[in-house]
Amino acid sequence: MRHALSGLRVLFAAERNARFEGIMGVLAVIAGIILHLDWVRWCVLLALCCLVLATEAINTAIERAVDLTVGHELHPLAKQAKDIAAAAVLFIALLAVIVAVWLFGPALAKIFF
Numbered sequence: 001m002r003h004a005l006s007g008l009r010v011l012f013a014a015e016r017n018a019r020f021e022g023i024m025g026v027l028a029v030i031a032g033i034i035l036h037l038d039w040v041r042w043c044v045l046l047a048l049c050c051l052v053l054a055t056e057a058i059n060t061a062i063e064r065a066v067d068l069t070v071g072h073e074l075h076p077l078a079k080q081a082k083d084i085a086a087a088a089v090l091f092i093a094l095l096a097v098i099v100a101v102w103l104f105g106p107a108l109a110k111i112f113f
């Protein structure tokens with residue numbers, strides 16, 4: 001637990017993307033409270049927030065491990081490792097956008113239409 005919290009501190013202190021994703025997660029939770037999401041949507045929302053941050057954490061860990069291994073040297077495998085890890089984050093980000101429409105779309109439609 002102590003090591004995990006230490007990793008969380010590093011993640012949010014060093015990675016702008018992780019801070020952005022954390023802020024988006026908090027805003028989504030606030031929106032969920034305001035829009036009175038049902039419990040199924042709450043489960044999906046919290047699972048998705050955890051999934052986004054977990055993927056960002058794994059991506060950052062891979063970047064660190066690659067940097068430790070190759071240092072400042074440019075290497076095609078280092079590039080592939082980082083780019084593939086970034087692709088994983090992209091997949092989850094696309095999923096988050098799609099699920100956000102499902103989560104908040106009906107409640108927003110009721111308010112605006």
Ligand SMILES: Nc1ncnc2c1ncn2[C@@H]1O[C@H](COP(=O)(O)OP(=O)(O)OP(=O)(O)O)[C@@H](O)[C@H]1O
Pocket residue numbers: 017059063070071072073074075076078079082083086
């Ligand atoms: N050692 C390396 N050799 C070859 N290409 C590299 C190397 N390090 C980084 N790159 C390329 O530069 C890109 C950015 O790498 P960097 O380490 O700056 O990640 P980042 O900008 O922090 O990524 P993210 O936005 O996902 O956190 C990588 O995706 C990769 O394409």
